[in-house]
Amino acid sequence: MSSTVFVLNAGSSSLKYQLVDPGTAEVHASGTVERIGEAGGVRDHEAAVREALADIAGKPAPVAVGHRVVHGGDRFDRATVVTPEVEHAIDELAALAPLHNPANLQGIRAAQAVLDVPQVAVFDTAFHRTIPAAAATYAIPAGLAERYQVRRYGFHGTSHQYVSRKAAEFLGIPLESSKLIVLHLGNGASACAVDGGVSVDTSMGMTPLEGLVMGTRSGDIDPAALFHLHRQAGLGFEELETMLNRESGLKGLTGKGDMRDVQAAAAAGDEQAEAALAVYRHRIRRYVGAYMAQLGGLDAIVFTAGVGENNSLLRRRTLARLEHFGVHVDPDRNEVASKEPRRISPDGSPVAVLVVPTNEELEIARQTAAVL
The missing domain is CATH 3.30.420.40 (ATPase, nucleotide binding domain)
Structure with a gap:
């Protein structure tokens, strides 16, 4: 039985994808669809997802889609199944990541339109939600910081989490x-x-x-x-x-x-x-x-x-x-x-x-x- 996950990283004009087995780490397919919405490219993110699916045709069918989402703010400290409420939160958090979250959300909605499997949002910021307040707090007026969510969030969380685990394993x-x-x-x-x-x-x-x-x-x-x-x-x-x-x-x-x-x-x-x-x-x-x-x-x-x-x-x-x-x-x-x-x-x-x-x-x- 297939256990592959279709991993999507949606940018404003590109879609990176990989079909990977999380148990064995085997990569069945990977690629990038570029120039989304541009001359000579595909029409929109849904068309990009369809092109990616055409590339993995004949490979083990994915049981889920894992989406890279850049900013989870202070709301998400772990990967989360996408629901309408989660979509709404990602949209609201676009104020903190205007170059990334809107594109990530477009990728989620495009995948929902063409794939009837669970969708999961994996946040770059989630790994850093454990940072103590002393390290996360900027010394500006506290009311302003709280109202406008100004604090250290950190990024590259999936990489830091993966690499730190592998490093400990290597060191024994x-x-x-x-x-x-x-x-x-x-x-x-x-x-x-x-x-x-x-x-x-x-x-x-x-x-x-x-x-x-x-x-x-x-x-x-x-x-x-x-x-x-x-x-x-x-x-x-x-x-x-x-x-x-x-x-x-x-x-x-x-x-x-x-x-x-x-x-x-x-x-x-x-x-x-x-x-x-x-x-x-x-x-x-x-x-x-x-x-x-x-x-x-x-x-x-x-x-x-x-x-x-x-x-x-x-x-x-x-x-x-x-x-x-x-x-x-x-x-x-x-x-x-x-x-x-x-x-x-x-x-x-x-x-x-x-x-x-x-x-x-x-x-x-x-x-x-x-x-x-």
């Missing part, structure tokens, strides 16, 4: 007593302190903009810098928002948003690119140090996602100044490429350094199956 220690720092480094990037399998702090905040330097996002910045740019450069609200999300980060510092291009430029002697990489590494070290203090001990630092999994030079140079904390990188192990979890620190190091490939689709499928 109970997840319930593990202390880990997970570095999800891709075009979007975030750090997470995981204590006993529970998120206790994370670098992304109310939105995915806060925290580490990313491909096109600034990460941390003094808010007064934006007031200054408004007054002195005449930049309006929308211009500033666009700048911070799409024109900053590595792209803002170098003109290149892809880490591979920036690193190639640095290797060729581009001083601007090397300076940008120094900023990138410095920001990561700042969070690693802070999370060491918050955790009160550390079993492992874990790299994951595209940059974290594949960029050995970045890993080595980022951790190079942490030896006095018991963090060491074995140069030979660090250069080994693999799709399996691996240790890149020497045997016997006080703090293990791991590379653990993430698998958000499998995590979504497993959470979907667990709900059902």
